[in-house]
Amino acid sequence: MNLRKTSILAVCGLTLLGACAPAMTDTGTGATGLSRTQQGALAGAAVGALYGGTRDSDSNNQGRDAARAAIIGAAAGAVAGNILDRQAAALEQSISNPNVQIINRGSYLQVILPEGILFATGSAAVSGPAQTDLYAVARNLNQYPNSRVEVVGHTDNTGSAALNQDLSQRRAQSVAGILAAAGVASGRLSALGASYNQPIASNDTAAGRAQNRRVEILIRPTQ
Numbered sequence: 001m002n003l004r005k006t007s008i009l010a011v012c013g014l015t016l017l018g019a020c021a022p023a024m025t026d027t028g029t030g031a032t033g034l035s036r037t038q039q040g041a042l043a044g045a046a047v048g049a050l051y052g053g054t055r056d057s058d059s060n061n062q063g064r065d066a067a068r069a070a071i072i073g074a075a076a077g078a079v080a081g082n083i084l085d086r087q088a089a090a091l092e093q094s095i096s097n098p099n100v101q102i103i104n105r106g107s108y109l110q111v112i113l114p115e116g117i118l119f120a121t122g123s124a125a126v127s128g129p130a131q132t133d134l135y136a137v138a139r140n141l142n143q144y145p146n147s148r149v150e151v152v153g154h155t156d157n158t159g160s161a162a163l164n165q166d167l168s169q170r171r172a173q174s175v176a177g178i179l180a181a182a183g184v185a186s187g188r189l190s191a192l193g194a195s196y197n198q199p200i201a202s203n204d205t206a207a208g209r210a211q212n213r214r215v216e217i218l219i220r221p222t223q
Contacts, residue, residue: 087140087144087219090140094136100117110219111217111219113216124167138183148189150192151191151192152194153170153172153191154168154215155168155196156212161195164196167193168195176190179217199212200212
């Protein structure tokens, strides 16, 4: 059996297993109806099959190697997806402000904090209530230590590029500083100001500009 056929069979088999499993209803559910655990298993199987099939130097056991690697890859992918599912669910339970968005992107978690709950206009000082939620995020990060954490500040396009770059950087550093003060290892943290270069809505309306003024915490697993 050649590599291509084995890879297809391995992934198709896991797809059938995923289709038979109950659909998830929390943030771990993708558009396909599969949980992140199931999606991770499928992705891991595909990568594992391709990798395993190319490791055999004489190609005599290429099909067997691909199948074995698919199983190992599926297990690793399922574990990673399950951890993200559980971490996202724990974050949702610990954060009190309903305006904070927690999105499981499959390979990382995205926590979106609107400007209105974090800062006064033009300020980089984090409000008291927002600090409480950031301490909850920090506790979650310490419970799931195998990740790196990127804190990214965003603005709308009002004002000069230099002003917005400075403000977005200071805001990202303020949030990262609170996470560090709450016990998150500084080596896991990075802070970046993105200014108005990554809008998620139109800057032509007040509502759109409000959405663009935000800080995002990106949690990327390292294992």
